[in-house]
Amino acid sequence: MIQTKTFNDKRLDYYCSYCGKEPDTRDHIPSKILLDEPYPENLPVVPCCTQCNNDFSSDEEYFACLIECALHGTTDIQKLKRKKIKKVLSQKKSLQQRITNAMITIDGNTYFKIEESRVKNVILKYAKGHAKYENSESQWEAPVSFWIKPIIIMSQSEVDSFFGKREQTFFPEVGSRAMQGVIMTNEINANSYWINVQPNNYSYSVNHELAVLTVRIVIWEYMASEIIWQY
Numbered sequence: 001m002i003q004t005k006t007f008n009d010k011r012l013d014y015y016c017s018y019c020g021k022e023p024d025t026r027d028h029i030p031s032k033i034l035l036d037e038p039y040p041e042n043l044p045v046v047p048c049c050t051q052c053n054n055d056f057s058s059d060e061e062y063f064a065c066l067i068e069c070a071l072h073g074t075t076d077i078q079k080l081k082r083k084k085i086k087k088v089l090s091q092k093k094s095l096q097q098r099i100t101n102a103m104i105t106i107d108g109n110t111y112f113k114i115e116e117s118r119v120k121n122v123i124l125k126y127a128k129g130h131a132k133y134e135n136s137e138s139q140w141e142a143p144v145s146f147w148i149k150p151i152i153i154m155s156q157s158e159v160d161s162f163f164g165k166r167e168q169t170f171f172p173e174v175g176s177r178a179m180q181g182v183i184m185t186n187e188i189n190a191n192s193y194w195i196n197v198q199p200n201n202y203s204y205s206v207n208h209e210l211a212v213l214t215v216r217i218v219i220w221e222y223m224a225s226e227i228i229w230q231y
Contacts, residue, residue, distance in 0.1 A: 016049040017132040018056075018125060020140050023047035029129030031056075033064045033084055034219060035198050043197070044133045056125055061088055063122040066099055066112060070150075071222060073110040075100040123148055126204070127215040127227035134195075134206040139213065139229045148225035151218070162216060162224055163194075 016023045027048040032039060068085040069075045075096055077086050089096040102113045124146070131139045151159065196203045200221055207214040213229045 013047050015047070015138055016052055017046040017138050018048055018052040018128055018140075020138065021049045021051075023049050025050050025053055027053050027129065029133060030126050030197065030202050030219075031060045031064070033060055033088075035201055036082075040198050044129065046129045046132045056122065059118045059121050061092070062095060062099075062115065062118050065089055065095060066102075066114060066119070067220060067223060069099050070112050071220070075103065119148065120146065123217065123225045124227065126217055127225075130204050130206055130215050130217070131213060131229070135208070135213065141229065143227045143229050145226070145228035148223060150222055151224050152222070154224065162226065165193075 014022065017027070025048060026045045029044045029046055032043075035043075065085050065088055068080055068082050072080055074080070075089070077089050077096070080086050080089070099112065102115075104111045104113060124143070127143070128139050131137070154162070194203050194205045201219070203218045205214075205216045207216075211231045213231070215227045217223075217225045217227075219225075
């Protein structure tokens, strides 16, 4: 990834990006479990507290393993492809069994009943991280809109709207990476753009409109999500 240095007010970094407490470490956004080695250079990192960093770990493992199993319609380790996921499930048989117990077969098709709170926890974490990294301002309040779904079940109009360009109609935080993007394009109403963390694995977009901040995320070209906050 191309690294853009932030020139924001450093006082904005005195808070955990997820809970608002004093940070004592940094966190990669997204988690490396969703990426392949070798990792991209300059992965986004945001300030956070140790408690948040630790609390998200098990949910992130569950989330990544769930998506891999859903993609292949099985929890059979030998039939999965991602080495990291196979390693996690091999070492954590209870997690493998938990996801296996969530399997549902209908008319020959395999589905998984997700643990909604854990999935939302991970996606919301990533959205908060991207908002902080790009806009320099943390979003600690609950979003006004949140959804996540496989791209394959989205309608064409939903896909077009999700991936389509949108104008940045609100100035981001002064000195933030997002503000620098506006300056570099030399346009007040610059179009939002997608940031590709690792091809085919993870990309995101942060869009600023009047009183609205929207984060969109795509994972493994399979799962799409949109999170919206109001100022």
